[in-house]
Amino acid sequence: MYIYYLYPETTETELSEIASNLQTSLEANQASHLEIEDLDEGLNFGFEGWGNLKASIYPKDGTTDTLRDAVIDIPHLKQRIKEYDCIKSRVSDSDIDNIEGEYVDRISDVVELIERVYNELAPKPAVTYGLTDAEQKCIHEMEGYGLPVTEDSLAAAELAHLPWLVILPPEIVTTYGRERLLETPVWKTKALDDGSVLLVSHVDILHQLDSSMSERNEHLGMESPISHML
Template sequence: MTVEYLYIEFVYPTGQAQVILDKLREALNEWDAIELGHLVIKPQKFGAVGIEKYNDILEHWPLEESEIAHETTRRSVDFDDFPTIQFTVKDLQYLKGGADHPLDVGSDEPLRELLDILKFCYTTTEERPIAVYSTTPDTPLDLRKPPITAESVANSRFTYLPWLTILPPAMVEEYGRETVLSTPAWHVDELDDGSVLLVCHNDIVDWDKDCRTAAQHIGLPSYRELG
C-alpha cells in the first residue's frame, strides 16, 4: 500500500509556535465532536491527523532571500517572525470514505470532518492565521515553495491557488468577496470573521482533477501550472 500524505499549514503573524500548538491541542482535547468523528488527532491510526510546529515558516521552506522580507508604506512582513503549525493526514484512501473505508461512512464524510477540524482550529485562537494552504501528493516536485511570499502577504495575495485554503478577510476583499464565494469549487464556506474556506475538489484518491478552473476564476495560477 502506498502511503500518501496531505499537509495543511497555518501561518501566524505573531506568537510562539509551541504556545499556539499547546492551545490548539488543548482546545481539540476538549472538543466533543472529535470523540464522535472518524478522524483521530493521534498518530498510528488510519485517517489520523498529526499536528506539529515550526518556529517560523523558513524552518520548513527553502525560500529565496527576496521572498523572506518585504516592506511597503502600509506593511512590513518578515517570515523570520511567522510561526507555522502543520497538520498532516496520511493514508488518504481512508480520508475518502465510501467503499474504500473500513468503517460504514459516507463517501465525503471523513473529508468533511477534516474540514470541521481545520475550521475549529482556525477559529479557536485569538489571533488567526494570515494564510492557510495545502500541499498535496500531486504538487509538482520542483514546486518547493508555499503559495505565499513576504511580498504577496504584504499585498494580501497568494502566488498560486493550492487545493485547499482558508483565505483570511483581507485576501477575500483583495480578490473580491463575490468572486471568491462564487468560485466553481467543491466546497466554499464563509467563516464567522469573513474568511473563506475553499477546497477545489473531493477527488483525493487519484487526484485526477486539478484546480485550474477555480484558480482562473479568482485570477491566480494553479500549482500544477507552476511546477
C-alpha cells in the first residue's frame, strides 16, 4: 500500500526539511517509536500497540520510479505500509462478503496512521491519496485506468477520480462542497480540524474493482476509471 503526499513547487531541500520536521514533531508528541534512517533512505516508524504495522516515509524530488510509483512527476513524500501482507492474510477470498472484527480494526489502524502523519505534516500537502496494491497494479497494467491526481486536475483543484483513500485540502473541498463530500457513499468520511476532508472508499483492500466504484465517482461528478470497460 502506498500513500502519496504531493508538494508541487517544492525543492528537494525543502522536501527533506518537511520530512525531518515530521520526525521532530512525531518525537515531540510521543506519537511513535521511531527507527530513524538517513533521509536519503527514508524515515521508518511504527506506533505503540500496533504490532507489526509500520510505515516508511521517503522524500522524492519528483523523479518517479515508473515501475512502482503511481504519481505525477512532482515533489512528494511517499509512504509505504510495510506489513500489508500481514493485513491481507486476515481475510480470505471466501470471507470477502463478511469482513468484520479484527480485520476491520486493522484497516481502521491503517487509516489512523495515515491521518496522524498528515496531521503532523507542516506545511500540509496539496493533496494526499492512498492506493491499495491492487489499485496501483491497475494503474500500471490496465489500459485507461489513470492516476487519481493529474497535473490538470491538480491545477483545477479537483481529482481525476476517487482512489481508495484521499485527504482533500480546503481548496479542493471548496471545489466539491464540504457536505457533498461528507455524503459520498464510501466506507468512511471525516472532516479534519484544518478544514480538510478524509474519504476512504471501502474496507476491502483486497479488491479495487468493486461494484460501487461508479456510484462513488458519479456522486462527485467524476468518471470512474473503469467506465470504459462497462
